Amino acid sequence: MIRNKIQINQHLFYETSHSPSLVDIVGEEMLDRVVDFCFIENPYYPGKALLRKIQRKLPVVIKSYPSSNPILAQKDLASVVHARPEHLLIGNGATELITIIQNQLVAEMGIPIPTFSEYIEKLQHSGKVKLFQLPAGNQYQLDLDDYAEWLENEKLDTALIINPGNPTGQFISLEKMLAFLERMKHMNLILVDESFIDFSGDAVPSLIPHVASFSNLIIVRSMSKHCGVPGLRLGYCCTSNEVFLKKIKNVLPIWNINTLAEYFLTQLHDTDKEYHAARKKVIADVKLLYDQLCTIKGFEVYPTGSNFILLKIKFGPTAYDLQMRLLQEFGVYVRDCSNKAGLDKFHIRVSSKGRKKDKLLVKALRKLSTEDFLKLPRQRS
CATH class of the missing domain: 3.90.1150.10 (Aspartate Aminotransferase, domain 1)
Structure with a gap:
């Protein structure tokens, strides 16, 4: 227990729906105490070896422009997530891609709650969201059969699933996810956020190997979470739907990820x-x-x-x-x-x-x- 109470900038907790960063609320001089x-x-x-390698590369990287050919970075990423490079799009964090997908592809989306607030906030402002309350009595576990029935009754053509859930942590098996996708093939878009799926088992139960089987599926993942690099602002989506890919590409700026992030991607294969x-x-x-x-x-x-x-x-x-x-x-x-x-x-x-x-x-x-x-x-x- 700390003898002298840590002073906190409490007003920051009321100014954002996301948690304020630690350095902002306690100050840099207190970081080693929290x-x-x-x-x-x-x-x-x-790991330490990769961090040292990135540090050595920094003077060159910050003086260089990112590549204007995104397929190069997509190939680096594809080599470790085992996807086809042309099915991947890399974003300046997953939130960039989430925003684009919602703006370009969503008319009205069904969203189970509680959830990651970024999925709700922008859609609520535009009136493009319907919320599906998860039962507290079942620890907020998403029952996919109940969800599918609700989506059909509400006549929604777009749905979100975060697996594992955030903030609940609840995990849905790959078998159940595949059955749900098979049932909902008639829908326009199923958006599945797998930002935490790498921590769900020794063998990663991701839908990425199955993406070609479902033309209405987009998988979104944040590399901040499973790679531990939030400062690099890296996220990606994966889909086999060429119309979806084209619409998202058309909105992405030419240099949407920086050279440091690009360099990190080149190191993924060797450190897999x-x-x-x-x-x-x-x-x-x-x-x-x-x-x-x-x-x-x-x-x-x-x-x-x-x-x-x-x-x-x-x-x-x-x-x-x-x-x-x-x-x-x-x-x-x-x-x-x-x-x-x-x-x-x-x-x-x-x-x-x-x-x-x-x-x-x-x-x-x-x-x-x-x-x-x-x-x-x-x-x-």
Whole structure:
């Protein structure tokens, strides 16, 4: 526990639907005193050797223009995700591609909630979204049969699935996803976000190998999450639909990714074994963290197929109250999920930061749940 409370710029939490960055809320001089369990990452990749290689290349890279031929970067990426290069489009983060897909291809989209807020916000402003509330009593698990029936009843031609879910972490098997896609072939577009799928099993249960079988399928993935490089702003989509590809290409600017990101892509093939060893290490860490969290009284811990875990607070404080105390008193930053549509104010999300740091989180949550907050009135149902 930290003796002197950490000072926080609390107003920043009200100015965005996304979590404010740690450096903004505590200041650069306090970064070494806080562990960011809010930010979802792969803590083991890129490794030190690759980081040193990127550092050495930096003076050349920042003085160069990116390539004007996107197929070169697509080939680098295709070599590790096992897709056809012409089926891939690389974006300045997945959010660039999400925005383009929604603007260019979506008339009205069905979206299960809770979900990643970026999918809702822009569509809500244009009135192009219908929300499908996931049941709290079933830990917000998406039942694909119920979802398919709802989509058909609502006469929607576009649907979103995030697998594993964000912020829920709930995972849908490849077998069930393929059955859903087969049933919904009549729809115009099924958008599947697989940003966390690499943490769902030793063998990655992605739809990418099946993309040619479904002309209405677009897969979106954020490399910030599974590669741990959010600052490079890399994401990609994969589809066999030539009309979709052409419409997205026509909107992308010629130099939409920078030279540092391009250089990183050229290193993926040579570090592929290192990457898979890293993601499997994350999977093991998350399993251990999940088991440890389940031993703490006062929380409902949701099953996860990702590198983060959703918890419901059962003993009194709101997610915001708990977030602030963890941050100020323990130097632990977690995600308050109160502003996620479809969730109440008693959910937090935590990501794994490696076993040593995860112990700090477990210790802090256990202390607060067994001592301080037991004195507070219990939350009303």
